[in-house]
Amino acid sequence: MSGLYVICEARGEEFRPATYELLAVARAITAATDGEVTAVVAGPEVALKSKLEGLAHRVLALTAPELTPFSADSWVDALATAIEAGSPRAVLFGEGGRTREVMPRLAARLGAWALSNCVDLRVSGAAAAGAGSVEAGDSGATGGAADGAALEVSRPVYGGKAYVTNLVPADGLLLAAFRPHSFDAGMAPAGLTTAVEEVAAPVAASRVELVERREGGPRKADLTEAAVVVTGGRGMKGPENFGLLEDLAAALEGAVGYSRALVDAGLAEHAFQVGKSGKTVSPTLYIACGVSGAIHHIMGMDTAKVVVAINIDPTAPIFEYADYGVVGDVLQVLPALTEQVRAATS
Ligand SMILES: Cc1cc2nc3c(=O)[nH]c(=O)nc-3n(C[C@H](O)[C@H](O)[C@H](O)COP(=O)(O)OP(=O)(O)OC[C@H]3O[C@@H](n4cnc5c(N)ncnc54)[C@H](O)[C@@H]3O)c2cc1C
Numbered sequence: 001m002s003g004l005y006v007i008c009e010a011r012g013e014e015f016r017p018a019t020y021e022l023l024a025v026a027r028a029i030t031a032a033t034d035g036e037v038t039a040v041v042a043g044p045e046v047a048l049k050s051k052l053e054g055l056a057h058r059v060l061a062l063t064a065p066e067l068t069p070f071s072a073d074s075w076v077d078a079l080a081t082a083i084e085a086g087s088p089r090a091v092l093f094g095e096g097g098r099t100r101e102v103m104p105r106l107a108a109r110l111g112a113w114a115l116s117n118c119v120d121l122r123v124s125g126a127a128a129a130g131a132g133s134v135e136a137g138d139s140g141a142t143g144g145a146a147d148g149a150a151l152e153v154s155r156p157v158y159g160g161k162a163y164v165t166n167l168v169p170a171d172g173l174l175l176a177a178f179r180p181h182s183f184d185a186g187m188a189p190a191g192l193t194t195a196v197e198e199v200a201a202p203v204a205a206s207r208v209e210l211v212e213r214r215e216g217g218p219r220k221a222d223l224t225e226a227a228v229v230v231t232g233g234r235g236m237k238g239p240e241n242f243g244l245l246e247d248l249a250a251a252l253e254g255a256v257g258y259s260r261a262l263v264d265a266g267l268a269e270h271a272f273q274v275g276k277s278g279k280t281v282s283p284t285l286y287i288a289c290g291v292s293g294a295i296h297h298i299m300g301m302d303t304a305k306v307v308v309a310i311n312i313d314p315t316a317p318i319f320e321y322a323d324y325g326v327v328g329d330v331l332q333v334l335p336a337l338t339e340q341v342r343a344a345t346s
Pocket of ligand 1: 233234258274277279291310312
């Protein structure tokens with residue numbers, strides 16, 4: 001077993017930011033070893049493979065008509081064959097719907113470790129790499145004998161109150177899905193030559209027939225990828241005030257989320273709900289506006305790097321999780337905050 005595979009997922013014509021973050025941590029981990037980083041693209045993403053040049057030692061492009069559009073059955077076939085052939089030490093995925101369909105099936109097929117919701121990866125004994133600057137050649141943070149040593153993978157548990165670290169033995173194949181923003185994408189390394197290998201993947205016919213595909217409405221900023229998330233809770237009172245959230249999010253180039261209280265009341269779409277039964281976000285900055293901080297909400301944002309809470313009640317649980325707190329009426333604080341941000345960024 002050697003090297004790391006990164007499954008590269010795109011949205012439209014661009015790879016997800018998580019792809020670049022995973023490639024960066026994979027480069028850092030393999031920097032001090034003979035292992036190589038293989039960027040794996042399949043189906044529709046094959047057309048984007050040139051965007052990965054210089055970011056991995058090798059691009060493995062899996063082609064088969066059955067891989068487009070996405071079908072979990074076909075993707076598992078193609079990836080399982082590629083992983084068995086290449087025998088990597090670990091396969092890294094970005095968290096998301098497609099990963100949730102593919103990774104557990106692959107793990108069952110290959111008898112591999114499958115860990116989801118991960119936020120850090122390192123060679124056993126090395127310092128934590130998560131959220132740090134990881135660049136190829138930076139063996140100080142994560143380098144080590146990746147191929148001969150155990151890997152450590154960390155994940156939040158109990159609503160982010162604790163982190164559990166799984167030790168994956170050197171002879172174990174690891175499949176791990178990481179939250180967006182777990183690693184710094186860093187700069188593209190200088191002088192890394194990428195070999196491109198196109199392979200016709202052996203794929204059995206899918207057991208699932210795609211009958212119809214319906215596109216959603218106009219795409220808003222993706223909550224799970226956003227570096228800044230501004231979330232409104234019941235304290236926002238009603239949709240007539242949601243513009244205040246959108247204004248602040250726009251000023252910070254972020255996305256807007258909602259608590260379940262607003263979604264259950266029919267005031268916001270479930271697609272934008274943050275929490276246990278909604279989206280898991282991991283932004284650099286999370287601003288909770290009129291959100292009480294119930295554990296089910298916290299479970300969806302507990303790995304945000306910096307949390308700001310605005311709440312009229314100084315005893316609201318959200319303040320226990322906040323790095324910065326404002327005790328006040330959101331309807332007054334938000335316009336003032338947005339004005340300050342605009343002034344500071346214009
Ligand atoms: C199985 C399960 C899954 C769940 N999943 C989720 C989930 O995914 N996401 C989620 O969010 N919840 C989820 N919940 C619900 C969760 O437990 C809470 O009920 C919900 O998060 C509360 O939403 P809230 O904070 O907006 O409302 P509230 O708890 O009512 O809090 C409103 C807050 O606004 C403050 N406030 C009021 N007026 C103002 C003002 N003018 N200015 C400033 N602050 C003000 C109040 O002090 C209060 O703290 C789940 C519950 C269960 C049982």
